[in-house]
Amino acid sequence: MHPSIAEPLKVVQALFEQAGSPVAPGSEDWGVQAHFEQLLSDPSIRAQVPCLTGSNVDMIPINGLCSYRGMVQDTLDLEMYWGAYQRECGGWATTKYSDCLGEAPAAGSSAAQPQAAARAASKRGREVAAADSDAEAMELADSVQEGIKGSEGTEASTKASKVGGTDGGGANGMDAPASALPAPEEGDCLVYLYEAGERVHLNDVVEVYGVLSRVPELAQPHLAAGAAGAGHWASDGHAQTLLEEELAARQPTSLVPRLHAIAVVREADGAGASESSLRARAGELRGRAVGVLAAALGGDRFAAEYLLLQLVSRVYTRQDTLTVGPLSVSITGCPRSSRPPGAGEPDQAVSPLTAALQAAVAALVPRCVSLPLGVEHLNRATWRPAREHVSNRLQRSALQLPAHSSLLLDETGLAAGMLTAVGIDNLKAVKGLLELKSVDYGFLVYQLPMAADVPTTILSAGTSLLANAVDVVVPLHATHAPGASTAMAGDVLGEVRAWLAAVRRLNPRLDDAHVTAEIVAARSADPSLRPEQLHTWLLLARLLAASWGEAEVTPQRWTEMRAMEAARLERAHICVTSVKTG
Structure with missing residues (x-):
């Protein structure tokens, strides 16, 4: 194994000394990231880095380099630490990327006079939840090639690699009071970020290369205090709160592995080696993408066109409460999901169309998340991310989705029932995601809206519960019958994914003069046109141009968009008429 992988802290210390022992190592890099990024750029060396999993967490050496992939679920408070200290011999050493001092510091760094021989620095922790592995994503993509029958293939999209300790015990066998130690989700990992922290945001999917730390003594004093003075903590609310805050920040490493990140790679929404060449083949690749979606929709290429525009959409801009970009689509008239009597709950049934569409979308974009939108499911538990206590980490929820996700809401199993207060709140949360492009995070006595970029599709047999909140x-x-497209080989599917990611990054310009003239003419012909409808036209025109790899909305694309909208409204009118007369 390469020395930088087996003993990364020795490399960090050597680079620290070569740089002349900087005064404030917490705010400087002194070449550590550049060294490891160059090292990891070699596939043969990167293959030597063990991947942190639940099965090998106890086999990876302490202070060894490992990798971990997951979603940033929570951001912890800034934490101060002694970033460097002076040795007895007079030289300096750094504690960056570690939790312990390598040796005893010089006498001048005592608690009475720490500033003489030590320098403070800061780091920020991120709670990272396990994400689907690339192998599982490929497994789901392969299902598009093989075909889908019934609800097969849905399990692949819900698998998660389990990362983290499995013993569930406290440090050194001591258990904290139940109220003092929030139980982490299996698969969570605490990642400490340094310079790379500014580039990592909530809900980002990241691959972290860092130093694994298992230091049970960090939590031992607080766990011992809780075990020895349980009665005191129960009677003194303020002291109990302080204890819980310490435990939340210093969970036993047997429960939550700690990684000190040296290199962090954010997952992009896909990339191609040459975006210009991909856009030049937009007609071919676009047609293949529409074919995959149309096969899942039972051959309806018209609905597939709108669904493609939804996959291309993203947030273009935010200003106050106005967000421009994500397109929400409601597909009505879908076959209802069916299930054998007594086989689970009604809203857990998965229709063949839902299963096929989920697999098709997941084959084209980084991930597709499907949620049943039924009365019993809405009533079961809150969908908003929330903290139950000030010291608790954010509880994982249905609407806290990784970046670059596409959301599929399934109403095909909707049955009559009564929504509880929880169900009503969940429905409001989904409506806020559709209309405001944000999700409210609960923090005890207040709600904090957090920006979200989640294009959403609703499948329903009749009129959707959220029909007034969607764009089209x-x-x-x-x-x-819905099924999977088998016309593409794996390499072609990869090109379609890369093309879709490339056009999604486009932000086509609007010709103000042409658009203004078109809107004036449309309002003259139909004075009942609402501003919301005009806003949808502008969005659809931009998305249509982007789907063809174009940087500007041409008159041709505007005309095509108007023709699509006219055909959609005619189809909706025919459907409404047939229902009323049938």
């Missing part, structure tokens, strides 16, 4: 409603006209 498309009635489904299927010609055959």
Whole structure:
């Protein structure tokens, strides 16, 4: 094994000394990241880095380099530490990327006079939850090639690699009071970020290369205090709160592995070696993407066109409460999900169309998350991320989704029922995601809206519960049973994914003069046009141009968009008329 992987802290210390022992190592890098990024750019060396999993967490050497992939679920408070200290011999050493001093500091760094021979620095922790592995994503993509029957293939999209300790015990066998130690989700990891922390945000999917730390003595004093004075903590609310805050920040490493990040790679929404060449083949690749979606929709290429625009959409800009970009689509007239009597709850049933569409979308974008939107499911538990206590980490929830996700809400199993207060709150949360492009995070006595970029599709047999909150409603006209497209080889599917990611980054310009003239003419022909409808036209025109790899909305694309909208409204009118007269 390469020395930088087996003993990364020795490399960090050597680079620290070569740089002349900087005064404030917590705010400087002195070449550590550049060294490891160059090292990890070699595939043969990167392959030597063990991947942190639940099965090997106890086998990776302490202070060894390992990798971990997950979603940033929570951000912890800034934490101060002694970033450097003076040795007895007079030289300086750094504690960056570690939790312990390598040796006893010089006498001048005592608690009475720490500033004489020590320098303070800061770091910030991130709670990172396990994300789907690349192998599982490929497994789901392969299901598009093989075909889908019934609800097969849905399990691949919900798998999660389990990372973290499995013993569940406290440090050195001591257990904290139940109220003092919030139980982490299996798979969580505490990642400490340094210079790279500014580039990592909530809900980002990251691959972290860092130093694994297992230091049970960090939590031992607080756990011992809690075990020895349980009665005192119960009677003194303030002292108990302080204890819980310490435990939340210093959970036993047997429960939550700690990684000191040296290199952090944010997951992009996909990339191609040459975006210009991909956009030059937009017609071919676009047609293949529409074919995959149309096959899942039972051959309805018209609905697939709108769904493609939804996958291309993203947040272009935010200003106050106005967000421009994500497109929400409601597909109505879908076949209802069916289940054998007594086989689970009604809203857990998965229709063939839902399963096929989820697999198709997940094959084209980084990930697709499916949620059943039924009365019983809405009533079961809150969908908003929330903290139950000031010291608790954020509780994982249905609407806290990784970046670059596409959300599929399934109403095909919706049955009559009564929504509870929890169900109503969850429905409001989904509506806020559709209309405001944000999710409210609960912090005890207040709600904090957090920006979200989640294009959403709703599948319903009839009128959706959220019909007034979506941008467009498309009635489904299927010609055959939903299934998977088998016309693409794996390498072609990879090109389609890369093309879709490339066009999603486009932000086509609007010709103000042309658009203004078109809107004036449309308002003259139909004075009942609402501002919301005009806003949807502008968005659809930009997305249509982007889907063709174009940087500007041409008159041709505007005309095509108007034709699509006219056909959609005609289809919706026919569907409404047939329902009223049938």
